[in-house]
Amino acid sequence: MREKLARWIVILLLLVTVMGVAAAWKARSDEGILHARLPEHGGWIPGDLRATVGQPLTIRMTSDDVTHSFAVGQMDMQAVNINPGEMSEVTLNFDRPGKYTFYCTRWCGADHWRMRGTIEVSGAGMEEPVKYEPPLYLRLGLDIDAEHHAQFLPSQEPSAARGARLEHRLPQQYTSWEYYISHSPSSAWQELRNDRSLSDLSDAELWDLAAYAWAQHSPPEAVQTGAGLYKENCAACHGETGDGEGVFANELAGDTHALDGHATTTPTDFSDEEHMLGAAPAVLHGKIIRGGMGTGMPYWGPIFTDEQVWALVSYLWTYQFNFSMEVTQ
Numbered sequence: 001m002r003e004k005l006a007r008w009i010v011i012l013l014l015l016v017t018v019m020g021v022a023a024a025w026k027a028r029s030d031e032g033i034l035h036a037r038l039p040e041h042g043g044w045i046p047g048d049l050r051a052t053v054g055q056p057l058t059i060r061m062t063s064d065d066v067t068h069s070f071a072v073g074q075m076d077m078q079a080v081n082i083n084p085g086e087m088s089e090v091t092l093n094f095d096r097p098g099k100y101t102f103y104c105t106r107w108c109g110a111d112h113w114r115m116r117g118t119i120e121v122s123g124a125g126m127e128e129p130v131k132y133e134p135p136l137y138l139r140l141g142l143d144i145d146a147e148h149h150a151q152f153l154p155s156q157e158p159s160a161a162r163g164a165r166l167e168h169r170l171p172q173q174y175t176s177w178e179y180y181i182s183h184s185p186s187s188a189w190q191e192l193r194n195d196r197s198l199s200d201l202s203d204a205e206l207w208d209l210a211a212y213a214w215a216q217h218s219p220p221e222a223v224q225t226g227a228g229l230y231k232e233n234c235a236a237c238h239g240e241t242g243d244g245e246g247v248f249a250n251e252l253a254g255d256t257h258a259l260d261g262h263a264t265t266t267p268t269d270f271s272d273e274e275h276m277l278g279a280a281p282a283v284l285h286g287k288i289i290r291g292g293m294g295t296g297m298p299y300w301g302p303i304f305t306d307e308q309v310w311a312l313v314s315y316l317w318t319y320q321f322n323f324s325m326e327v328t329q
């Protein structure tokens with residue numbers, strides 16, 4: 001009798017052990033897997049990862065609903081597709097400590113851009129800490145939320161090619177980087193109009209000179225880079241043609257579930273000259289990196305390099321200026 005009981009206890013103990021091992025095994029195999037879900041169903045799980053400089057981080061990923069895609073901001077990498085029911089893998093190498101943002105690059109829904117997570121990368125001890133630099137718009141003391149309207153508008157699309165023919169008339173200060181970032185095209189035109197040395201030029205010619213000055217900071221490669229980034233990240237809201245009529249624009253309008261309770265507004269129409277010609281490049285740059293803070297305009301600061309943000313700004317000007325260097329008239 002006692003022997004029988006002892007045998008049962010041993011079997012029970014064995015069973016419990018086997019079950020425990022199996023559970024631990026399952027947890028282990030699920031551990032370290034990054035799950036991608038639509039933002040309304042949790043987004044990335046887990047949303048925060050850790051890594052160390054100099055130690056490759058391998059991430060295994062799967063989707064719990066639709067196809068998503070994984071990329072890390074400010075990192076030169078190919079986005080990795082994540083299909084439901086399949087396992088994807090990526091190995092990342094970090095050479096600088098800091099907080100990185102990973103995000104989904106696929107338009108999986110209206111809230112797609114909320115699909116972001118962070119990777120906290122700690123240093124191996126040797127690296128210089130990254131110095132904090134305030135964003136440009138703060139350094140320039142610009143209020144990027146202020147209304148901006150162009151006071152002056154061109155009667156036809158300004159052309160950099162036509163402006164180039166008058167290049168010798170353009171005082172040098174107008175083509176500097178400092179001038180470009182801190183002036184709206186409308187205010188630049190006003191200063192050109194008030195410039196005595198240019199009083200013989202027509203209003204249209206001065207607009208062409210403004211387009212020429214802007215083109216100096218929007219070379220074809222930057223415009224092309226900006227166009228690609230725009231198509232992938234911005235067109236769904238702002239529209240392929242920049243008119244603010246992207247496929248998700250309607251879902252945005254009047255949407256009140258923005259994180260801080262503000263109602264979102266409609267995406268800016270980049271072809272609206274009164275609006276855009278009143279904006280200084282540094283204001284657009286600031287809006288892109290900081291976002292609208294509750295308006296529905298996402299922040300892209302942790303996603304794009306500064307060069308990419310300026311490329312986007314250059315691209316946005318193509319809705320106002322003809323940068324083509326071929327003279328058409």
Ligand code: HEC
Nearest residue numbers: 233234237265266267268279284287292295296297298312
């Ligand atoms: C989820 C929708 C959405 C996406 C995606 C989006 N935007 Fe916006 N954007 C908006 C909305 C809404 C506004 C208007 C409210 C505001 O200005 O904050 C706006 C405003 C802006 C402005 C402000 C213009 C001004 O005059 O102040 C800029 C610049 C801009 N977006 C650039 C971009 C760029 C570049 C991208 C892509 C990298 C992008 N947006 C992606 C919704 C979006």
Ligand SMILES: [Cu+2]
Nearest residue numbers: 104106108112
């Ligand atoms: Cu997505």
